[in-house]
Ligand code: PEP
């Protein structure tokens with residue numbers, strides 16, 4: 001439920017409403033706009049009757065939110081959220097490109113990639129230090145040493161860092177190094193991990209699980225927002241279908257659907273979405289044309305030798321070409337790539 005205060009409402013009127021919400025065992029979420037203050041009521045809506053609030057002084061309107069996700073819904077916040085990642089603004093008119101290797105492998109591999117993606121115009125460097133691999137025998141990532149290399153690459157290039165956290169116990173450590181903390185597809189519904197991420201003061205990149213409905217995806221975002229971290233960027237990275245030709249089916253439908261249902265920005269990962277380096281460019285163009293707020297792309301100086309996901313990694317030269325084409329698409333749909 002949303003309580004919209006009249007423009008003439010004073011701080012005391014707002015405080016009065018908040019006190020009532022707390023008395024009912026519910027939680028207030030205050031959002032002060034230029035013209036109006038809006039108070040979200042979080043908790044079991046069965047405990048609330050509209051009149052309990054509509055008759056309070058200077059309450060303009062009480063609007064029930066029927067969707068299961070509340071704070072992440074556009075009903076709650078009609079304007080696009082813009083998430084600040086170490087000075088890089090994700091959302092609104094901007095198109096932001098994140099690029100780098102699937103996994104941090106060596107200092108040389110990471111620095112070469114970082115310099116290359118920076119030169120082509122990426123704003124964030126991606127790279128996994130903790131890798132969720134299908135096989136326990138596969139490379140699992142460098143752990144904290146990988147985080148240190150990412151910090152070194154940021155120092156050298158000025159690129160902000162996005163990297164994955166897999167466990168609650170590692171949240172503090174990863175958040176110390178990362179500018180944007182990634183929740184991988186496999187952990188989208190790890191509610192314990194999501195709760196741990198509410199306590200950090202870093203934005204979160206929430207990747208959609210390959211079997212999650214859009215509603216489940218937004219409910220996971222709701223865990224973060226309701227827990228106190230409203231710095232959330234969504235990421236579509238492909239879902240499981242009967243299709244065998246590609247690793248996943250990139251569900252670009254969710255881009256405009258998320259724009260209708262939520263105020264949160266959404267970026268697209270055509271690397272995991274296709275699993276094929278030759279499909280990354282056309283699907284990147286399509287994603288930006290569909291309204292995505294950015295892309296996250298795997299780039300490796302020598303994909304054939306990559307420890308993971310070489311098949312879906314671009315060479316620096318292919319990435320440079322992609323940036324050129326994506327820039328043109330962004331301009332054509334009234335967006336700017338910074
Ligand atoms: C990744 O981005 O490296 C990754 C493992 O992605 P996902 O969680 O989408 O599979």
Ligand code: MN
Nearest residue numbers: 102298308309
């Ligand atoms: Mn990968």
